[in-house]
Amino acid sequence: MTNATRTQTDTGVAGLGEPASLMGLMTGAEKHSPAATSTLDALWVLYDRVLRVSPGTVEDPRRDRFLLSKGHGPMAYYAVLAAKGFFPRAWLSGFGTYDSPLGHHPDRTLVPGAEIGSGSLGHGLPLAVGTALGLRAQRLDDPAVWVLVGDAELDEGSNHEAIAYAGAVGLSRLHTLVIDNSSATHGRHGGIAARFEAAGWSVVTVNGRDHEALYGAFTAPHPGRPHAVVAQVEPKNTGAPEVA
Template identity: 65%
Template sequence: MRTTTATDRRRIEALLRRLTGDEKHAPSAHSTLDVLQVLYERVLDVDPEHPDDPDRDRFLLSKGHGPAAYYAVLAARGFFPEHWLDDLAGPDSPLGHHPDRLLVPGVEIGSGSLGHGLGLGVGIALGLRAQGLLRPRIFVLLGDAELDEGSNHEAVAYAGATGLASITAIVVDNRSATHGWPGGLASRFTVNGWTGVTVDGRDQDALAAALTGHDNRRPHVVVAVTEPKE
């Protein structure tokens, strides 16, 4: 784990407001904010000066919807200039309502259509392993409603069956799945051979522990529970 100085939360919140122009909603309206902040400040080994380092950790925002918190955190970490935040989804803006990896340094995949990130993440894990790059971890952030897409379950079953230990899935659960997940979200993973932990998605210390709680033998899932979607 890389040790970093915690970025001032107020700075990220200011960047977020700059991005959304929204003074009414508290930053907590962004369900992924704490997870992203913990990942980029305390967990991921990524370097804005070398965003293409083959030995870097990978963070894949599979749930490409509402990437404001993602952009704010990336800007705060210095992956791109802060003034990019001022023209979200403008005709010449590299930042859209769904991120595009060909436009934004530090963005590993273009996403938005739900259910693509975990499969890509499995492929990245396999590709790194085949090249002897055994240090990097691959973190894939999904939403509880996104898990409705069957493509995720192809990836969950395969990664579990083959013990693809370098993957960590993070499911931000703000209870937005139309039919819910009776029995809990983590069970969908653990029944397939993953390790799993469910934590308060607003508790940064608990998130940091969970996000580094993999056993290096099995893929790992962190379910981050936040307040229900408004």
């Protein structure tokens, strides 16, 4: 493990070390702080231990692709990208200001390492399906495509179509990470995993604060099928731990 990896599980963002400290540099009237803190653990495990992409390979067609659909709370994403050297850490303190490249929604033309502009609910998963199809058409079978969505995004019909289609055509290089903080209007307990499973996906549900559980879920074999990881974190309205 790296020095920035949590030394104790189930303790919220406080144990994340460097990424949490970097996230704390971003201040201002950002109303989506819980949306960001809910993603920090999963994002760090992905970038630190799973994704094959680096500042030097962002243009390499063989790189893994990560698409942040849950772009309306991007502070954790920015902190992880900065920790991994995609852009200078000095950018973080200007988050959300007029001349900063780090907006309240990520802009792929301004943020090094960002694959898509995001924040409008329901777009990322369909874009990830298209990305996986494009790679398949180019016979690039090795790159993995990851997309992070929030549980509330799954209320959008565009995601229902994307889930059904990806399972039907066996997009085995497609991975969906669902951050479940019980904020979906139409959700039900256990319904997220069942929805993916019914469409033919491989699915694992884990504690979204446990780094070893996340890593095991991210790397679980799923031959011939797309893979979904449902990362359950503390409900949005019960006082999610904040970064000091």
